[in-house]
Amino acid sequence: MSDGFALVPRRLLSLRALGVTEADLVDAVCDFVDYARPTDSAVRLLLLQAFTRLDMLPGNVLRTIADLSDAAEMDNLSEEHIPSIPGPVIEAVMYFDVLLSRLTADELYTTAQQMTLTQGTATVAALGIVREESELALGTLSDDAGYGHHVRIGEMTATLGDHGADQWSSTDLAIVRRALRMNLADLGDGYLRLSEWGTRQLNWRQPTPGTWSAEDSVKNAHQPLEARIEVRPAPRSQTAVTELLPPHHVRRHSDFQWSIGWRVSNDRFCVYEQGHESSVFAAIFAVEATIDPVVAHVATLRMPLSHELVAHDNGDVGDCSSNAASASRPLNAWPARAPGSGSCDRSGASRSRNIGSSGPCSTWDTPKWTAPRSSTSER
Structure with a gap:
């Protein structure tokens, strides 16, 4: 993957808002959103690729400063969201999925470490996977069946935290990818905010x-x-x-x-x-x-x-x-x-x-x- 990218208006606005050069963009956005600065070159490249995709979003497209995060939490990005999330934002989150799908289990593990993936984010991601598997509505999680799913979600996140990447199942990998999608969206929201408003x-x-x-x-x-x-x-x-x-x-x-x-x-x-x-x-x-x-x-x-x-x-x-x-x-x-x-x-x-x-x-x-x-x- 090439680490070069051309300056575009949104990128230029973000750099000016932060008062940094491209070399410091990743660190500055992480500081802005209160994330740890990644030290791994592959993870820093991943963030730059995500920001470069966000450069393509037109101005005045955002609904709130958390549009990407809202979209990243959706189970099915093709379904209509109420209130609606702008189409270009949905497409950007889909691209995050593409970026993460290219990573091996070991690369996902390193990325999760570098982005300080939390238990809370993994739990939300696991909940989404469980909903997809069982078509369980969020509002039913308080009944007996919902309690059983809560137990399973706890077991799933415990497995992720206790096992190495070589022991992760396909479901484990799906949870990590979804959780990292949320992290990318969180950082992306900060990047877009910097470039959207003067x-x-x-x-x-x-x-x-x-x-x-x-x-x-x-x-x-x-x-x-x-x-x-x-x-x-x-x-x-x-x-x-x-x-x-x-x-x-x-x-x-x-x-x-x-x-x-x-x-x-x-x-x-x-x-x-x-x-x-x-x-x-x-x-x-x-x-x-x-x-x-x-x-x-x-x-x-x-x-x-x-x-x-x-x-x-x-x-x-x-x-x-x-x-x-x-x-x-x-x-x-x-x-x-x-x-x-x-x-x-x-x-x-x-x-x-x-x-x-x-x-x-x-x-x-x-x-x-x-x-x-x-x-x-x-x-």
Whole structure:
């Protein structure tokens, strides 16, 4: 397989968003999505091949920032999905299947190790295989038959974790391929997100370990728009996940919570928009993708609680002391939740599925890929 590929618009946008060259693309995307950086050359090539296929997707095609992951979890990619997943996304996941089908059992084992395949992802993959074999609906898993399938799924994943690739059955190989398809989709979602929506570069500083802040001037407002990022422990159920293959490392995750808003007259910080990501890099990207629509509509924006205009004619910033929700708050370009999207992460790290709708940007600033990483992840 050739490791050469030509720069295309989507690839160029991703490189600019990350502020890296092609040589560092794989590592930067892994950092963005909070995955371990692969060291095996064949696995790195596999990721580059997946990204190259995603370069073919047209702009403005995505429904959410988790379209690939949604498609990768489907049992039958030819069936209609509600809500619908764009056709080009389905085709990209099918290509992931082609890439993985070319790998031998030993190559799959190495890839699973390098991509830190988790027990949770393998369980979801095994569930899909069981459903295909028995045509068992997910909603029936709570009855006696469902319990039996749960037991079988546990046995299947235990076999994968305890046996070497030379002892894997055809069913075991099918589970690993499906699980790796999910991992490729997870990384692919991050890659597409970087190339689909533009950002407004901010100058970030780190006042204390585990916190980042930035400011952006706003016309007709005396107070600058402030952005904050703070690393916090992930929810208990998402704090740690166990790798499927020996030596079964436990990966610990953190939650990077971001917010943007203004300081009001009493020096309180009034949050206008907020969210959370699984890496500081993704949190910075989310903030910088949120800033532009907020600044562009600042003349008509109202504080989310008090209904007061964000920017007054005299340059004052509105108060946020009221508990009432703002009925006149416009729909920001970021985030816009797609129907039925929700939040889900098989690996245990929190992952937002909110997206922006501002469309591709051809004049991107180049964010620095040197933001300090305060994640407590154990690779």
